[in-house]
Amino acid sequence: MKLEHKRVFAGLVAAAAIGVGFWIYADRGQAPPHLATQQKAGQGASPAVDAGAGAFPWERASHVDAGGATLGKSEESKEKGWITSALISLDPPALPVSKILEAYRNTPSPSPQQKMAVLAALSYCENKRPLSQLLADKRSRGESTQQTAEELEKSRELCRQVPDSAYMLRRQIIQAEADSGSIEAMLSFSDAGPLGRWPDKDEYVPLTSAEMQQWQKQSIDYLERAASLGSLDAYKALSGIYAPRAADNGGASYQNAATSYAYDYIWATGKLMSPDLSAEAKQQLHSYIKYQESQLTVEQMKEGRKQAKTIVEKASQTSSLRK
Numbered sequence: 001m002k003l004e005h006k007r008v009f010a011g012l013v014a015a016a017a018i019g020v021g022f023w024i025y026a027d028r029g030q031a032p033p034h035l036a037t038q039q040k041a042g043q044g045a046s047p048a049v050d051a052g053a054g055a056f057p058w059e060r061a062s063h064v065d066a067g068g069a070t071l072g073k074s075e076e077s078k079e080k081g082w083i084t085s086a087l088i089s090l091d092p093p094a095l096p097v098s099k100i101l102e103a104y105r106n107t108p109s110p111s112p113q114q115k116m117a118v119l120a121a122l123s124y125c126e127n128k129r130p131l132s133q134l135l136a137d138k139r140s141r142g143e144s145t146q147q148t149a150e151e152l153e154k155s156r157e158l159c160r161q162v163p164d165s166a167y168m169l170r171r172q173i174i175q176a177e178a179d180s181g182s183i184e185a186m187l188s189f190s191d192a193g194p195l196g197r198w199p200d201k202d203e204y205v206p207l208t209s210a211e212m213q214q215w216q217k218q219s220i221d222y223l224e225r226a227a228s229l230g231s232l233d234a235y236k237a238l239s240g241i242y243a244p245r246a247a248d249n250g251g252a253s254y255q256n257a258a259t260s261y262a263y264d265y266i267w268a269t270g271k272l273m274s275p276d277l278s279a280e281a282k283q284q285l286h287s288y289i290k291y292q293e294s295q296l297t298v299e300q301m302k303e304g305r306k307q308a309k310t311i312v313e314k315a316s317q318t319s320s321l322r323k
Contacts, residue, residue, distance in 0.1 A: 081184040082112075083174060086119035087191060090128070092154060093121040098161040101169070115173050122170050125162055126197045128155035167196035178222050186226035187233055190219035227263075228315040232270045239263035257296055261304035264292055266312060 093100060100121045104114055131152040138145045170192045177185035194215045199205050205212070220241065226234035242260035268289045272282060293301055 081182075082116050083119065083177065083182070083184050083188050086116055087123050087170075087188060088127070089120040089123045091120070091124065092158055093117070093124060096157070096161075097121045097125055097159050101162070101166055104169075119170055119173055122162070122167055122196070125155065125159035126167065126170075128152070128159070129200075131155060164195070169196060171196040175218075178225075183226045183229055183231050183234075186222040187231065187237070189222045190237075227266075227311075230315075232267050235263045235267040235270070239267060258300045258303035259307055261292060261296060261300065262307035262311060265289065265304060265308045 100117055104110055104118045107114060110118075128151070131148060135145055135148045135152055138148060171189070171194075174185050174189050174192050178189055193199070194205065194207060194212060207215070220238070223234045223238050223241075227238060239260050239262075241254055242256045242263065244255045244257050244260070268285050271277065271285055277285075296304065
């Protein structure tokens with residue numbers, strides 16, 4: 001366990017045990033700041049899924065911090081690892097993606113470099129998918145389309161003969177890394193999407209209800225495991241998943257105001273413990289958590305604090321067992 005994670009856990013346990021409030025970090029009269037809209041994971045799609053799948057809150061599965069630009073990203077977000085870098089790749093691969101996949105599949109024990117190459121190549125194809133719509137939109141507005149058209153043609157050339165099923169390799173590679181203990185992979189599993197990519201809006205998802213539920217459960221399990229290892233990004237992502245939403249699309253099982261607040265409370269406490277955090281950032285964190293508390297009943301707030309204490313104590317015990 002990293003030293004900074006140990007420090008976070010030590011403080012979180014103490015904070016939860018004595019019920020530390022956020023008012024100690026700022027003046028009580030500070031009004032809550034305008035909160036930025038949460039960033040969507042992947043392409044921000046709202047895939048059409050079987051109602052029996054539980055309507056997982058896709059847009060909240062991202063591990064990107066969502067407290068507004070001025071609150072800052074955690075060190076995990078700022079220091080991108082190879083998985084994150086590969087998932088957001090826009091760099092064209094040196095070879096057609098089909099050739100990269102063929103070489104990977106013909107290698108009994110692929111090297112880390114080959115895994116990264118496959119992940120980046122498939123992510124390039126996935127991340128270039130919106131170009132067709134972008135080109136059509138530009139044409140409709142009478143804007144210059146030459147650069148976009150050239151990018152689209154290049155991506156089509158490199159991604160030709162790549163079947164939809166190939167994207168599952170992204171999910172499999174990340175899952176294997178998560179199972180081996182990579183926190184970055186645990187955080188990234190849901191980012192890759194249930195198909196190894198994010199379905200387009202209204203796209204049919206060729207997974208059964210049981211398969212979708214398994215992916216949903218696995219996504220949360222990985223986030224909870226990352227949280228137990230001290231990842232603040234994981235706590236923030238879990239808060240978003242459990243947050244109540246005005247437009248209920250059937251995912252009521254993932255809506256729990258107290259649980260969402262518990263994870264947010266832990267996230268904010270961990271942030272406030274950073275020795276490099278400015279006074280302004282502390283004030284904004286205070287305002288942020290106070291705003292969240294203003295949306296809760298007294299009972300929900302008490303239950304959230306109770307859950308936060310239980311979550312942190314359990315995580316601390318788990319980390320102790322791993323030493």
